[in-house]
Amino acid sequence: MLTGCAASPDATEPSDLASSPWATASTVTGSVGPWKHQEFPGKRATQYRFTRVDGRDVMAVQAEASASMLRQVVRVEPADLGRVRFSWKIPALIAGADLTDRHLSDSPVRIVLAFEGDRSRFSARDAMLSELAHALTGEPMPYATLMYVWCNHSEPGTVLANTRTSRIRKLVMESGPDKLNRWLDYERDIRADFMKAFGEAPGALVSIGIMTDSDNTASTATAWYGPVRHSGSR
Helix, strand or coil: CCCCCCCCCCCCCCCCCCCCHHHHHCCECCECCCCEEEECCCCCCCEEEEEEECCEEEEEEEEECCEEEEEEEEEECHHHCCEEEEEEECCCCCCCCCCCCCCCCCECCEEEEEECCCHHHCCHHHHHHHHHHHHHHCCCCCCEEEEEEEECCCCCCCEEECCCCCCEEEEEEEECCCCCCCCEEEEEEHHHHHHHHHCCCCCCEEEEEEEEECCCCCCEEEEEECCCEEECCC
16 A cells, blocks of 8 residues: 555545534645545545544544545645645554554654656656556556654654655654644645655645554554645745
8 A cells, every 4th residue: 555645536434524624724725625535445444533622623533553544635836835734633652653664654643745746757666656556546646745744763854765665755743752642733835845855846736635544553543633724835
């Protein structure tokens, strides 16, 4: 499974998701569709549910040896890429998780940004993986995927390449247990973070998502996400 790349077209839909205050507050410039629950072939689905926590509209997430994503299809041209704002809170790390190990690569929170680009630049391996993703899900692998993550070990600011494809990079926001059980709020420059992660200018932003996964460690994870907001550069 290419985490965060392509998703099953047969995904289930939590009844309160698209119309929830969380989804309404998650304003993304250039959005072209509602937030949807996207499952991955062969994976148990993580549970996403709208609620209120600490006076905030949040998406409460429970992963039980599972991996799935809430995703919104968007279209933001490179010139309009601005800043993304998001927040999260977790009560515990995933014991044994290691984002540098393909067999243990779980994270209690992820913000997932997918971009288009020149697919002729794919390596032979990435082209094969994209074709496989298309065959399994009906969608090709994005040209590039940038994730903001919480890691057990790597220092904040570290860029981690996916162990299966170089077209997925993870930017570590937090590391270790020091900031557990508190709300953490972020505002990130999308272009600057993409260039740091990939060493090239970004193409159009084509989807944005949140994801909690614990499938590789066969463990449990709990998280709360605040609304995700994007503001253009103009």
